[in-house]
Amino acid sequence: MRVLETVGGPADLKKLTDQQLADLAAEIRDVLVETVSRTGGHLGPNLGMVEITLAMHRVFDSPRDRLVFDTGHQTYVHKLLTGRAGQFDSLRQQGGLSGYPSQAESEHDLVENSHASTALSYADGLAKAYRLRKEDRYVVALIGDGGLTGGMAWEALNNIAAAKDLKLVIIVNDNGRSYSPTVGGLATHLTSLRTNPRYEKILDLIKKNLGRTPYVGPPMYEVLHGVKKGLKDMLAPQGMFEDLGLKYVGPVDGHDRQALEDALRNAKSFGGPVIVHAVTQKGFGYPAAEQDEEDNFHQIRPANKPRGWTDVFSDELVKIGHRRPDVVAITAAMLHPTGLAAFADEFPDRTFDVGIAEQHAVTSAAGLAMGGMHPVVGLYATFLNRAFDQLLLDVALHKCGVTFVLDRAGVTGDDGASHNGMWDMSILQVVPGLRLAAPRDGKRVQELLNEAVEVDDAPTVLRFAKGEVFEDIEAVDRIGQLDVLKRPASDAAKDVLLVGIGSMAATAMDVAQRLEAHGFGVTVVDPRWVKPVDPKLVELAADFTLVVTIEDNGRAGGCGTMIAQALRDAGVRTPLRDFGIPQQFLEHAKRAAVLQEIGLTGQEVAREITEQLTRHDSDALNQPDPAGDRPST
Numbered sequence: 001m002r003v004l005e006t007v008g009g010p011a012d013l014k015k016l017t018d019q020q021l022a023d024l025a026a027e028i029r030d031v032l033v034e035t036v037s038r039t040g041g042h043l044g045p046n047l048g049m050v051e052i053t054l055a056m057h058r059v060f061d062s063p064r065d066r067l068v069f070d071t072g073h074q075t076y077v078h079k080l081l082t083g084r085a086g087q088f089d090s091l092r093q094q095g096g097l098s099g100y101p102s103q104a105e106s107e108h109d110l111v112e113n114s115h116a117s118t119a120l121s122y123a124d125g126l127a128k129a130y131r132l133r134k135e136d137r138y139v140v141a142l143i144g145d146g147g148l149t150g151g152m153a154w155e156a157l158n159n160i161a162a163a164k165d166l167k168l169v170i171i172v173n174d175n176g177r178s179y180s181p182t183v184g185g186l187a188t189h190l191t192s193l194r195t196n197p198r199y200e201k202i203l204d205l206i207k208k209n210l211g212r213t214p215y216v217g218p219p220m221y222e223v224l225h226g227v228k229k230g231l232k233d234m235l236a237p238q239g240m241f242e243d244l245g246l247k248y249v250g251p252v253d254g255h256d257r258q259a260l261e262d263a264l265r266n267a268k269s270f271g272g273p274v275i276v277h278a279v280t281q282k283g284f285g286y287p288a289a290e291q292d293e294e295d296n297f298h299q300i301r302p303a304n305k306p307r308g309w310t311d312v313f314s315d316e317l318v319k320i321g322h323r324r325p326d327v328v329a330i331t332a333a334m335l336h337p338t339g340l341a342a343f344a345d346e347f348p349d350r351t352f353d354v355g356i357a358e359q360h361a362v363t364s365a366a367g368l369a370m371g372g373m374h375p376v377v378g379l380y381a382t383f384l385n386r387a388f389d390q391l392l393l394d395v396a397l398h399k400c401g402v403t404f405v406l407d408r409a410g411v412t413g414d415d416g417a418s419h420n421g422m423w424d425m426s427i428l429q430v431v432p433g434l435r436l437a438a439p440r441d442g443k444r445v446q447e448l449l450n451e452a453v454e455v456d457d458a459p460t461v462l463r464f465a466k467g468e469v470f471e472d473i474e475a476v477d478r479i480g481q482l483d484v485l486k487r488p489a490s491d492a493a494k495d496v497l498l499v500g501i502g503s504m505a506a507t508a509m510d511v512a513q514r515l516e517a518h519g520f521g522v523t524v525v526d527p528r529w530v531k532p533v534d535p536k537l538v539e540l541a542a543d544f545t546l547v548v549t550i551e552d553n554g555r556a557g558g559c560g561t562m563i564a565q566a567l568r569d570a571g572v573r574t575p576l577r578d579f580g581i582p583q584q585f586l587e588h589a590k591r592a593a594v595l596q597e598i599g600l601t602g603q604e605v606a607r608e609i610t611e612q613l614t615r616h617d618s619d620a621l622n623q624p625d626p627a628g629d630r631p632s633t
């Protein structure tokens, strides 16, 4: 029987021998490689977390002691050790285990948000709560070196360092990478800590020698090891953490479980906030991941991936870069995933990786624009949320010509609720002067990106979906900025004006076909620029019985809402039905499965409209469904 099968929960770990623990670590790595290669997910980060997770669960008592994982993508081992090994095959599948912590799955899971750099703030709050409630519980926060480059982490450290009596242990999982090697002064400092051979060797020497004198040895080693500014300052530049007033333990070999346990017990004994600096290798134990230059298999990348929206953007930006020396690119630690790597290869001096620091990225872009450059900021749509204030009041207020390219907009699916790009076309509607484009296919990505970088007195935004780019849908006419994609076969009644937004233009074409089969006259348009609302769209709407909008964004405050407002403001009484993502946190599943689930498919939308049009109840065309914010079906 495998050791893993004997582990029903963390308590079982405490009974295992060193040999059994070594066997268990090997078994876990086999399960990770075998399963994640099939299901997809974060293989590299989790291979690097085996010994740390074992040590965490052997030294602390989850869930009484609370374990908080930053970003949460590195919790597969935690799941295997907390009673979910039997379900691990269902990882990231619809109805199966989430790829991130899930309170619904286990009492051992707490933080579900996959946005980085939040763990220390949660931990600060939790530890304060336990102190106030006089609960003798530890909080253990695991954060990566990448997560530490996020501003929130330093806001939290500033508070934690001042709270000497918080029972809080911070484990920095330092593998030197986010996706790519971690950048900035912090990375350099962590490197100086982890690569100072003298410090480690001398400590080992002391430990070995002192260890031979049982009565004096271990306590003496503890004193030496715990000494604040003496031994360490002399041997390794401490600076940062200790100068902040934080106890620092390490650097510890993050793949030596025993050493980790010693360090965590040492940290636990301080009774106040401590940083344990664990040095790991992303992908450890699986050579293919260890040697993967791009990102150590941060995410399993499917072999021969079809050409995606990201690729079209990436190629077009390089072309623009050649003709526009003022164009620069900014990434928040996601050079490859956002398609900026090609631009970086071509223009290394005009590409800036700021770490996982979206807020800094956006305001730094404002500075670059004020300095005469035209920044293109590449982000995943959901991560823009974090930098909304910077976009609103650092970029838009000053009318800075910054172009934002939001990848993974709309339903992304298997990374769960916090990864769906369902917020941007709602929050961006309130930004004065901002121009928002939603390309429907690869050709429009090229077209709209070139139009966007020409705007130098306002922020411009392009947003497109995850995955394979759609086939080009050519327009049959252009009215103002509007592309007409389909007119009725004959001069049939102008029953429905279908507004397909971005990737939903293809869905709109499918809906049109289905409606025409029921004898309705349908015109399909793609606004291309969805903000501000095109006056030509408002004019056109006046001639139709019903306007229908379809968008891959939350319904609340989305494009449908804004177009309806523009119709009302212009006195156009044509009723409007808006289809979009229901304003809910969506369970993880593949994108197509989620779209099916929420009714954002051609078949479902066509059924709804047919039902509404054939209800013969003219009011039906005017009254929204009394069910309120029902799912968009």
Ligand SMILES: Cc1ncc(C[n+]2csc(CCOP(=O)(O)OP(=O)(O)O)c2C)c(N)n1
Pocket: 045, 071, 073, 074, 114, 115, 116, 143, 144, 145, 146, 147, 148, 173, 175, 177, 178, 179, 282, 298, 332, 333, 334, 356, 358, 383, 386
């Ligand atoms: C706010 C935010 N921006 C970007 C990401 C995308 N992202 C997911 S994991 C990751 C790298 C995390 O690096 P690190 O914290 O060092 O953890 P590791 O993967 O190395 O274990 C990034 C950038 C995110 N989750 N949150």
Ligand SMILES: CC(=O)[C@@H](O)[C@H](O)COP(=O)(O)O
Pocket: 071, 073, 114, 299, 337, 408, 412, 415, 466
């Ligand atoms: C954990 C994280 O934020 C990213 O690694 C996320 O998994 C992105 O996934 P895709 O790049 O596959 O959209």
Ligand SMILES: [Mg+2]
Pocket: 144, 145, 146, 147, 173, 174, 175, 176, 177, 178
């Ligand atoms: Mg890292």
